[in-house]
Amino acid sequence: MVAVKRVLDYTARVRVKSDKTGVDLTNVKMSMNPFCEIAVEEAIRVREAKGTDEVVAVSIGPRQAADTLRTALAMGADRALHVHTDAEVQPLAVAKLLAAVARQEQPQLVLLGKQAIDDDSNQTGQMLAGLLGWPQATFASRLELDAAAGTALVTREVDGGLETLRVTLPAVVTSDLRLNEPRYATLPNIMKAKKKLLAATSPEELGVDVAPRLQTLSVEEPAKRKGGVMVASAAELVDKLRNEAKVI
Amino acid sequence: MFLTSSGQARSGLLWALRHVRRASGAPARDPRFAALEDSDLQFFDSVLGAGGVVTDPHSLQPFNEDWLGKYKGSTRVALKPKTTEQAAAILRHCNSRRLAVGGNTGLVGGSVPVYDEVVVSTVCMNKVLSFDTVSGTLTAQAGCILEALDSHVAGHGYCMPLDLGAKGSCQIGGNVSTNAGGLRLLRYGSLHGSVLGLEAVLPGGEVLDLLTTLRKDNTGYDLKQLFIGAEGTLGLVTAVAIQCPPRPLAVNVAYLAVPTFAAAQQVLVAAKRQLGEVLSAFEFLDKESLAITLRHLPGTKDPLPGCQAPIFLVVETSGSSAAHDSDKLERFLEGVMEEGLVSDGVLAQDSAQVQQVWQLREGITTALRHRGAVYKYDVSLPISQMYALVEEMRTRLTTALPHLAGSSGGAGSGGGGGGDGSDDDGPPIRVAGYGHLGDVPGYSKEICEQIEPYVYEWTAQHRGSVSAEHGLGLMKAGCIGYSKPPAAVAVMRQIKAALDPHGIMNPYKVLPPEL
Numbered sequence: 001m002v003a004v005k006r007v008l009d010y011t012a013r014v015r016v017k018s019d020k021t022g023v024d025l026t027n028v029k030m031s032m033n034p035f036c037e038i039a040v041e042e043a044i045r046v047r048e049a050k051g052t053d054e055v056v057a058v059s060i061g062p063r064q065a066a067d068t069l070r071t072a073l074a075m076g077a078d079r080a081l082h083v084h085t086d087a088e089v090q091p092l093a094v095a096k097l098l099a100a101v102a103r104q105e106q107p108q109l110v111l112l113g114k115q116a117i118d119d120d121s122n123q124t125g126q127m128l129a130g131l132l133g134w135p136q137a138t139f140a141s142r143l144e145l146d147a148a149a150g151t152a153l154v155t156r157e158v159d160g161g162l163e164t165l166r167v168t169l170p171a172v173v174t175s176d177l178r179l180n181e182p183r184y185a186t187l188p189n190i191m192k193a194k195k196k197l198l199a200a201t202s203p204e205e206l207g208v209d210v211a212p213r214l215q216t217l218s219v220e221e222p223a224k225r226k227g228g229v230m231v232a233s234a235a236e237l238v239d240k241l242r243n244e245a246k247v248i
Numbered sequence: 249m250f251l252t253s254s255g256q257a258r259s260g261l262l263w264a265l266r267h268v269r270r271a272s273g274a275p276a277r278d279p280r281f282a283a284l285e286d287s288d289l290q291f292f293d294s295v296l297g298a299g300g301v302v303t304d305p306h307s308l309q310p311f312n313e314d315w316l317g318k319y320k321g322s323t324r325v326a327l328k329p330k331t332t333e334q335a336a337a338i339l340r341h342c343n344s345r346r347l348a349v350g351g352n353t354g355l356v357g358g359s360v361p362v363y364d365e366v367v368v369s370t371v372c373m374n375k376v377l378s379f380d381t382v383s384g385t386l387t388a389q390a391g392c393i394l395e396a397l398d399s400h401v402a403g404h405g406y407c408m409p410l411d412l413g414a415k416g417s418c419q420i421g422g423n424v425s426t427n428a429g430g431l432r433l434l435r436y437g438s439l440h441g442s443v444l445g446l447e448a449v450l451p452g453g454e455v456l457d458l459l460t461t462l463r464k465d466n467t468g469y470d471l472k473q474l475f476i477g478a479e480g481t482l483g484l485v486t487a488v489a490i491q492c493p494p495r496p497l498a499v500n501v502a503y504l505a506v507p508t509f510a511a512a513q514q515v516l517v518a519a520k521r522q523l524g525e526v527l528s529a530f531e532f533l534d535k536e537s538l539a540i541t542l543r544h545l546p547g548t549k550d551p552l553p554g555c556q557a558p559i560f561l562v563v564e565t566s567g568s569s570a571a572h573d574s575d576k577l578e579r580f581l582e583g584v585m586e587e588g589l590v591s592d593g594v595l596a597q598d599s600a601q602v603q604q605v606w607q608l609r610e611g612i613t614t615a616l617r618h619r620g621a622v623y624k625y626d627v628s629l630p631i632s633q634m635y636a637l638v639e640e641m642r643t644r645l646t647t648a649l650p651h652l653a654g655s656s657g658g659a660g661s662g663g664g665g666g667g668d669g670s671d672d673d674g675p676p677i678r679v680a681g682y683g684h685l686g687d688v689p690g691y692s693k694e695i696c697e698q699i700e701p702y703v704y705e706w707t708a709q710h711r712g713s714v715s716a717e718h719g720l721g722l723m724k725a726g727c728i729g730y731s732k733p734p735a736a737v738a739v740m741r742q743i744k745a746a747l748d749p750h751g752i753m754n755p756y757k758v759l760p761p762e763l
Contacts, residue, residue, distance in 0.1 A: 011599040013402075027497050029570065031598035071597050184551045184594035184601060187504075187581055 001056045001107035002043040002077065003098055004036040006068040007118040020218040023118075032068045035113025037075075038175040041182035042143055043111050044076040051145035052108055054078045060097050062086045066198060073193035074185035080198045081105075085210065087203075091119075093210035095127035100206040102132060107170060109152065114139050114174040125174035135167040139176040145169075275761045277363040281348045281752070284324050284364060288345060292327055295337045300372070302326040311367045314360045315617075319722060321361030328372045332447060332455055332486040335368065339484060340453025342366055348755050349451075349484075362722060362756045368484060370421050376400055377487065384492040385444060385461040390421025390485050406492040409436035413610040421485045426719045427477030431610070435528040435566065436493055439476055445489035446472050451482075451748040461489045474743065479719050480754040482747045496528070496566030498573045501602045502581060504593035505557035509635040511589045512559050518589070519563055522580040526573050528566035534559055534638065537612045544615040548607055551594045559635075562609045624718075625703050633710045640706065641699070704730045719758070726760040 008014065009029040017024050032040075043055045057072035059065040060083040069080040083097050102110055115122035129136035137154035141162065144153040147169075156163045157176050167173075185193075203210045231237045241248045292301045302308060303325050311326045313319065329335040342349050348365035361367055370391035377387040381404045388397060395415040398408045410423060412430035422428075424446060427439050436442060445460040458472045475485055506512045512532055519527055533541075535558050542548050567573040577595070584590045596602040613624075704714050708730040715724055715731070728737055740759060744751070 009599050011603075029498070029599065034598075034600070037597075074595075074597075181549065184503075185597055186552070187502075187585055187590070187593040187595065190578070190595055191582060191585070 001058060001102060001105055001109070002036075002039050002072070002111040003094075003124075004040060004057055004059045004068050004072050005033045005113070005116045006030055006059065006061055006065050007033045007116050010034060010117055016219050016221050020220060022216065022219050030064065030067075032071050033113050033116045033118075035115060035117075035175050035177070036068075037113075037182045038177070038179050039111040039113050040072045040075050040077060041180045042140075042173075042175060043109075044183075045180065046109070046143070046145055047076075047078075049145070051147050056081060056105055056107065058083065058098065058101055060085065060089055060094055069198055070193055071185060073196045073198070074190040075183060076189060077196075079196055082198060082200045083202060083206065084200050085203050087210055088212055089210050090212050090214055091121045091123040092127055092213055093203075093208070094124050095131055096208045097203060097206060097210065098124070098128050099131040100208050102128075102170075108147070109145070109169060110134075110172045112172070112174045114176050125172050129172040132170075132172070134171050136172045136174075137165050137167050138174040140173050141176050141178040143173060143179065275756055278348070278751070278755060280346060280750075281365075281755070282346045284347060284366065288341070288347065288366075289325065291341055292325065292338065295334055295341075296327060296329060300328045300330070300334075302328070308367075311369065312360060317617075319360045319362075322364050323361040323367045324364055326367040326369055328369050330372045332373075332449065335370075335373075335484055335486050336449045336453045336455050338366075338368060339449050339451060342752055343452050343750055346750050346752060348752050360722075365755065370419060370484075370486065373421075373486060374419075379404065380461065383461070383463075384494065385489060386492050387445075387459065387461060387487065387489045388420055389487050390419060390424075392420050394418050394420055394423060401492050402495055405495050407495040409442040409491065409493055410439065413613055420488050420490070424476055424488050425478060425480050425485050431529050431531065434530060439490075440473060442491045443472060443476055443488060444491055446475060446485055447487040448475050448483040448485045451750070451753050455486075456483065459487055459489050463491070477719065479721060479758050481744060481758050482753065484753075494568075497568050498566070498570035499528075499599075499602060500565045500573055500577050501596045501605050502561075502563045502577065502593055503551050503596075503605045503608070504561040504563060504581075504584075504590045505552055505555050506559045506561060506589060507557060507591050509559055512561055513632065515561060515563075515584050515589050518584055519580065522583065523563075523565055523576055526565040526567040526576060527563070529562065529564035531562040531609045532559060533562070533609055533612060534635075538608065540619055541608055541612050541615040544618040545607070545611045548611060548615075549604060551605065551608075552592055555592055557591055560608075562605060625699070633712070637703070637706055637710075641703070644702065645699075701727075707731075722757050725757050728758075728760060 007030065008023075008025060009031045012028045014023045014025075014028060016022075040055075040057065043052075046052050047055050055077045057069050057077040057080040059069050059072075059080070063084070065084075066082050069082055073080055081101060083101070089097070098110070098112075110125075110128065112125045112128070114125065125138055126136055128134075137152070137156060139157045140154045141157045142153075142155035146152065150169050152167050152169060152171060152173070154165050154167060154173060156165065157178065229240070231240060238248070289301065289303065302311075308323060308326055312321045312323055327338055329338060339349065341347075348361075348363075349368055370389070373389035373391035374393070374396075375389050376392060376397070377389065379386045379401060384401075384406045386397065386401055386406075386408075393416065394408060394410070394412070397420060398411075398415070401407060409432065410428060410430045411432045412418065412423075412428060418428070424439055424443055429438060444462065445458050447459040448456045450456055456471070474482055504515065506515060516530055519530060535556075538550070538560060542550055565573045565577050581590070581593070581595070585593075594601075594605075596605055704727055707714050713731045714727050720728060737759065741762070744759065
């Protein structure tokens with residue numbers, strides 16, 4: 001099972017709304033979160049290596065989330081499930097919804113992107129594993145499934161370098177940038193995707209309360225960087241560091 | 249050049265051929281031009297100040313050699329004016345002293361000095377003068393870089409009406425002087441339409457202020473059209489007013505594999521009919537170009553690994569509604585696939601993929617350059633003939649130079665140039681077609697003789713233009729006869745003589761030397 005999120009395109013220029021409640025998304029190009037794309041690619045590779053029979057893509061969101069699911073199907077996922085809601089869903093709610101779906105679908109592996117580029121939360125995969133009581137291997141840069149043994153070997157990118165874990169299945173794995181390079185959606189697959197099953201459900205049907213637990217107080221642009229200054233001598237540099245920047 | 253520019257039918261081409269000469273060699277240095285003296289340098293110093301006068305031979309090297317490494321001049325000074333007044337003072341001086349003046353990412357040797365012409369660069373004239381957010385008219389100094397201008401107007405929801413691979417370094421003044429076309433000509437038309445006004449310094453030093461932003465102005469002769477595409481031979485363009493179109497909100501790019509060039513033409517017809525007003529670019533590249541780009545340009549990825557198709561297309565739509573455009577595009581793609589015109593393809597799913605696909609087309613020129621010397625021929629032909637020239641040239645070179653162009657894979661002993669032949673870079677000489685032609689390991693007379701004037705003669709016979717977009721420069725000065733009748737060339741000479749009586753502006757280029 002692979003979870004995907006529809007986010008603003010990573011090259012899109014955004015403006016903060018004048019009332020500071022968020023970012024202005026009108027007419028901004030949206031696409032699949034890049035880390036989710038990597039997760040989908042990895043899921044398909046696992047199926048191609050015969051580690052599993054089926055890849056199911058899941059997404060939570062408004063009507064347009066179905067477009068992201070169509071992309072996942074065009075990349076090669078076998079079927080998709082759209083949890084339709086217009087409400088704002090925060091990571092905890094997403095984790096609860098995915099847990100409910102996982103209990104229905106009973107996958108061997110749940111793949112997610114390590115974080116979404118709109119909120120950079122980096123929480124959903126971890127919370128999902130906690131709710132399900134499954135092992136988790138996050139920031140994966142390499143995944144090797146041993147279906148017969150019921151385990152997976154995962155290399156993680158951590159601050160100190162690379163860490164390798166063996167987890168028992170079923171498990172939650174979140175993808176990092178170097179896990180793979182996602183394939184393009186080819187035209188024949190895009191056509192085939194139209195015939196694949198895209199089922200819909202809702203938080204109510206899954207019995208999950210998605211009320212937000214976090215309140216956004218304000219959203220502001222980062223402070224503008226001031227231009228650099230050329231100094232004429234080392235003495236001037238020391239003077240500025242001491243008296244202006246006050247760092248020495 | 250791309251599939252939609254069809255050469256216009258010309259009658260009586262063969263009689264024009266008697267006025268042409270092979271373009272590769274330049275004429276001797278014109279003795280009427282003075283040589284640079286210290287007093288000239290002192291004058292330039294007094295006008296431009298420090299930093300505006302470059303005489304160090306090492307710093308002059310980029311001015312003396314063109315981007316392809318094919319043309320080398322020997323100027324002793326390059327000047328960088330910051331204002332139109334400074335540029336005018338320089339030209340006035342050069343005109344009175346009869347010092348020849350030359351210009352710099354051009355592909356036909358039009359931007360480097362042939363001998364010791366004084367180089368004037370507008371690189372320091374890089375200010376945006378104004379931008380009207382309601383009408384979308386941009387006024388900028390000639391030295392502004394195209395990509396920088398595009399970013400500037402993007403902030404207001406507009407885009408530049410032209411786009412080319414060199415956008416990161418080409419200056420708008422140069423684009424206008426060469427009437428650059430590029431990838432979006434299909435959608436926005438040529439600069440002859442989108443330039444609203446310009447300011448130019450005439451060879452004698454007078455400033456010609458035609459810098460209007462009016463869309464409609466029928467008062468007298470439209471002089472700015474003379475400077476657009478004149479390649480600097482009539483005056484120095486110092487500022488440009490250009491009409492910017494609204495930036496499309498939704499861009500979709502598809503990369504398609506087609507089984508034959510004939511199928512590619514039919515895809516074009518279908519695209520124009522079904523995509524209509526949202527079609528914004530239609531480019532083609534062949535298997536050769538793709539292979540060279542994947543190998544020599546880092547960071548490129550094959551969207552269809554294992555695909556053996558001979559021709560690939562990049563089709564772009566730009567519009568105001570993502571849903572509407574995607575819908576149209578998907579129906580078009582389904583149609584052409586069902587008819588067997590397209591054998592495979594990909595649809596970019598986000599802007600990262602859009603950029604990667606464009607890189608395969610825009611990066612070809614750079615990749616070719618990395619591989620080795622390039623003989624580049626930018627011709628426009630009737631669509632049906634376009635690829636035939638590539639195939640004929642391939643056969644011709646393979647027959648004439650089998651040791652260099654034969655399809656023996658591997659072991660190339662070709663001199664100079666990129667591929668080391670031991671891995672799969674193919675024979676040293678390869679002919680790549682993507683609307684432009686050419687790819688050879690080292691510049692040599694032997695190879696050149698096989699290519700020219702054959703390419704021009706073939707083009708003329710098929711009623712095409714020997715220069716679709718790149719202009720004539722030095723490379724094709726003398727080739728104008730293949731595409732324009734003698735009476736036209738005579739009138740051009742009259743205009744040149746009227747504006748530049750001493751002939752100091754970019755000499756030896758564009759027009760053939762008088763016999």
